[in-house]
Amino acid sequence: MINGMKALNRSLRWGMVGGGGTSQIGYIHRSAALRDSNFTLLAGAFDIDAERGRAFGQSIGVAADRCYSDYETMFAAEAQREDGIEVVSIATPNNTHFPICRAALNAGLHVVCEKPLCFTAAEADELEQLCAEKNKVIGVTYGYAGHQLIHQAREMIAAGQLGDIRIINMQFAHGFHHEAVELENASTRWRVDPRFVGPSYVLGDLATHPLFIAETMVPDLQVTRLLCSRQSFVQSRAPLEDNAFVLMEYNNGAVGTMWASAVNCGSMHGQKVRVIGSKASLEWWDEQPNQLRYEVQGEPVRILERGMGYLAASALADDRIGGGHPEGLFEAWSNLYRRFAQAMDATDRDDSAFLQDFWYPGVHAGLTGVRWVEKCVASADAGAVWVDC
Numbered sequence: 001m002i003n004g005m006k007a008l009n010r011s012l013r014w015g016m017v018g019g020g021g022t023s024q025i026g027y028i029h030r031s032a033a034l035r036d037s038n039f040t041l042l043a044g045a046f047d048i049d050a051e052r053g054r055a056f057g058q059s060i061g062v063a064a065d066r067c068y069s070d071y072e073t074m075f076a077a078e079a080q081r082e083d084g085i086e087v088v089s090i091a092t093p094n095n096t097h098f099p100i101c102r103a104a105l106n107a108g109l110h111v112v113c114e115k116p117l118c119f120t121a122a123e124a125d126e127l128e129q130l131c132a133e134k135n136k137v138i139g140v141t142y143g144y145a146g147h148q149l150i151h152q153a154r155e156m157i158a159a160g161q162l163g164d165i166r167i168i169n170m171q172f173a174h175g176f177h178h179e180a181v182e183l184e185n186a187s188t189r190w191r192v193d194p195r196f197v198g199p200s201y202v203l204g205d206l207a208t209h210p211l212f213i214a215e216t217m218v219p220d221l222q223v224t225r226l227l228c229s230r231q232s233f234v235q236s237r238a239p240l241e242d243n244a245f246v247l248m249e250y251n252n253g254a255v256g257t258m259w260a261s262a263v264n265c266g267s268m269h270g271q272k273v274r275v276i277g278s279k280a281s282l283e284w285w286d287e288q289p290n291q292l293r294y295e296v297q298g299e300p301v302r303i304l305e306r307g308m309g310y311l312a313a314s315a316l317a318d319d320r321i322g323g324g325h326p327e328g329l330f331e332a333w334s335n336l337y338r339r340f341a342q343a344m345d346a347t348d349r350d351d352s353a354f355l356q357d358f359w360y361p362g363v364h365a366g367l368t369g370v371r372w373v374e375k376c377v378a379s380a381d382a383g384a385v386w387v388d389c
């Protein structure tokens with residue numbers, strides 16, 4: 001159980017780019033990073049509007065002289081300070097991730113970056129190389145992957161409880177953008193504009209989450225080829241899709257499907273991952289994250305509950321309150337940020353033994369997601385054809 005203890009014997013000096021007072025995702029970054037005191041928020045360029053960003057930073061306790069107008073000024077000024085930041089989180093629209101990540105690594109900072117990591121696999125490759133060159137970490141906030149029962153699934157699959165893996169069904173299909181809400185909502189507007197969101201909408205914005213959850217549950221499987229069909233039901237969004245289906249083949253002969261949608265009317269999140277083996281299946285749904293369905297052919301369904309003693313040690317390690325009490329997305333993110341802190345600290349100490357088997361969504365996970373989206377778009381735009389991965 002975590003119980004609020006710090007993971008490190010220090011607190012990492014932390015700054016943020018984006019995630020300002022009008023943003024959707026800034027608050028969960030701060031809640032997660034600050035939860036266990038592994039990070040101390042000291043600086044920020046919180047907003048595209050410099051004045052609004054400064055006012056917001058001060059309202060959450062950041063010193064006025066460390067609320068900056070933009071990330072370049074922040075990186076330069078912080079580098080001059082003895083107590084300058086050593087980590088930065090990037091919670092801005094997608095088009096800015098690559099230049100800000102690159103600038104941060106070049107400024108000697110560890111990074112936490114929002115997904116999708118960047119627009120192209122070539123950019124993601126460059127970031128991965130830069131991380132190696134600078135000996136820095138990029139943690140990617142696939143926040144749902146911090147839910148404990150995903151790690152229970154990983155253990156059960158590794159132990160052979162499902163038998164041979166045959167099928168992976170993934171979906172993230174909500175209904176919130178079933179009509180052109182972007183006309184009114186700024187946070188949606190950039191998501192349907194290729195200049196800001198990149199080559200896809202729901203494939204990058206939504207599908208990369210269950211894709212990474214499935215990768216976490218079944219790390220040995222790799223997609224060998226895929227076929228994608230994408231649609232723009234709200235026509236003004238074309239060529240960006242608000243719905244997509246993907247068929248996948250894996251290296252062990254398994255097959256997979258992905259449904260990503262923002263027009264699934266009436267659905268809240270609809271994010272589910274179902275892994276089907278030759279003996280049994282597991283299913284996890286982000287709207288009931290404290291339960292994992294375990295279905296053995298010919299036996300009653302078992303619902304495994306978070307925080308219970310019968311779970312694997314890795315699923316109990318991040319428990320914060322014990323079974324029965326529900327935990328949620330804020331706890332899952334805190335678990336990720338805790339791991340980011342541990343990975344950054346171990347990297348600073350060149351502790352390769354610690355890092356070898358230490359799980360967290362790093363730059364390579366970001367690259368895998370970006371590469372997958374790129375292949376999906378290539379397949380869909382060629383008329384839904386099979387594409388090798």
Ligand SMILES: NC(=O)c1ccc[n+]([C@@H]2O[C@H](COP(=O)([O-])OP(=O)(O)OC[C@H]3O[C@@H](n4cnc5c(N)ncnc54)[C@H](O)[C@@H]3O)[C@@H](O)[C@H]2O)c1
Nearest residue numbers: 018019020023024025046047048091092094114115141187
């Ligand atoms: N991991 C998740 O579950 C999850 C959930 C939602 C959003 N996201 C990702 O988070 C990112 C931000 O999404 P959002 O929904 O919060 O967007 P948003 O539009 O609600 O907020 C974006 C914020 O970034 C600021 N900003 C924009 N450009 C900036 C710049 N150059 N410098 C400084 N600040 C800048 C804006 O002022 C605003 O505060 C996106 O990449 C999105 O894909 C991830």
